[in-house]
Amino acid sequence: MGNINPEGIISVLKSEIEDYENKIEVQEEGTVIQVGDGIAAVHGLNHAMYGELVEFENGTRGIVQNLEMKTIGCVLLGSDHGLIEGSKVVRSGKRAGVPVGDALVGRVVNALGAPIDGNGPIRTDAYLPIEREAAGVIDRKSVDVPLETGILAIDAMFPIGRGQRELIIGDRQTGKTSIAVDTILNQKGKDVICVYVAIGQKASTLAKIVSTLKKHDAMDYSIVVSASASDVAPVQYIAPYSGTAMAEYFMDKGKDVLIVYDDLSKHAVAYRAMSLLLQRPPGREAYPGDVFYLHSRLLERSCRLNEEHGGGSITALPIIETLAGDVSAYIPTNVISITDGQIFLESDLFFSGIRPAVNVGLSVSRVGGAAQTKAMKKVSGSLRIDLAQFREMEVFTQFSSDLDPQTKELLDHGNRLVELLKQPLYHPMSLHKQVILLCAANNRLLMDVPTEDVKAFTEDLVSFFEAKYGELASEIDEKKVLTDEMAEKIVQAVKEFKK
């Protein structure tokens, strides 16, 4: 007690008094004027900023969304139970953010980053705002590293690069989620962190996805962010931004991240509900005027950073649901124009048994070509053209019986390609398998196999190849190239297997 320094105490007191004004300002308190439907009008928070987190008397948090002359409009991120006219609201002085960090990997969290998987609290100190400006042009690098989906139809024809945004679009129940989940499963051992953001989905659907990820050990490198159909619209609205903040943490550390937004149609609907309740003027289809910006600012955050910024990347796979295959509706066209390509899934193909139901004509990958591996480029060059010619000829020859040998060969080859591209769920293909299959097809080595046996034949072929030419298979996987010599060896191996 004897050696307390009075001057020290005085300086502490002085600084406390000087800071008094600032602290008061942050703790500015307002009162609720009106509350309902997840929206609250608050009076008295004169210095609140757009996007700031506020806390209501009942412990629910909210985000400032509308700044008006006398009041501000807040969206509630939880229940409005117990809130009445006159309830107190305090500012936090912080922009809305979520906890981020390695501790989130393997967990299922809600849109605010709180765990919902019953595995205890998440210990992390890092915190990032949910809204952040995307990296500028100078900080980026072009996309040149492949992100293998393990789905032959996609890797061969619509390759995706790390840092690309590729839309998955199609009607309901056409296998959109399955493509995203398969891609996550295929990232095993490839040093990619995966973030799956579920927006407005049924809790049962999400439970199924989480159990699939667990079963295939994919939760070891994944984070699942969920804002289910029962969550209020504002929570569904922030979920993709929260997921992106979690992904950005890893990108800033130089890692590669894959993020899936399932799906952005429901996200736009949630935003529309929220905007209408905030009394913002409705525009086309009652969406607010800034619905394009809603998705562009989200997807623009996915990119590949240059070496000076660590070289990390975020690859985005947004999903959009269409109605009756109408890709020219408002939200689908918006997102198509934002992304670097789309994978269009078609109900007709799906029901005729062609799964994944990728429509080759309407799908495209605008930047992935530069990222495709040399081996893949070599064997997949003619695939799209062959399939397009086949489709055209198929329609043309539907009713004719005698065909000239050339046309017949084209049809036979096409039928076998279609068979080859069918792929069951949760069976991602390795690079060497994809290369062997396409190599065999390109050299017309499948022509004498009956179409219905192609699948079984190729499975056996690959097992034979792996057993006998294991070294060549791993060389393809590691070096990702295919020399003429290697291709010749594959052809010989197929011939040997046929004998």
Ligand SMILES: Nc1ncnc2c1ncn2[C@@H]1O[C@H](COP(=O)(O)OP(=O)(O)OP(=O)(O)O)[C@@H](O)[C@H]1O
């Ligand atoms: N390649 C495939 N092979 C066999 N079945 C598949 C394949 N892809 C998807 N399916 C099946 O199709 C059904 C729909 O798939 P999925 O849930 O991925 O579609 P979706 O378009 O995401 O549906 P939703 O509109 O409900 O979101 C599932 O039952 C799934 O098992």
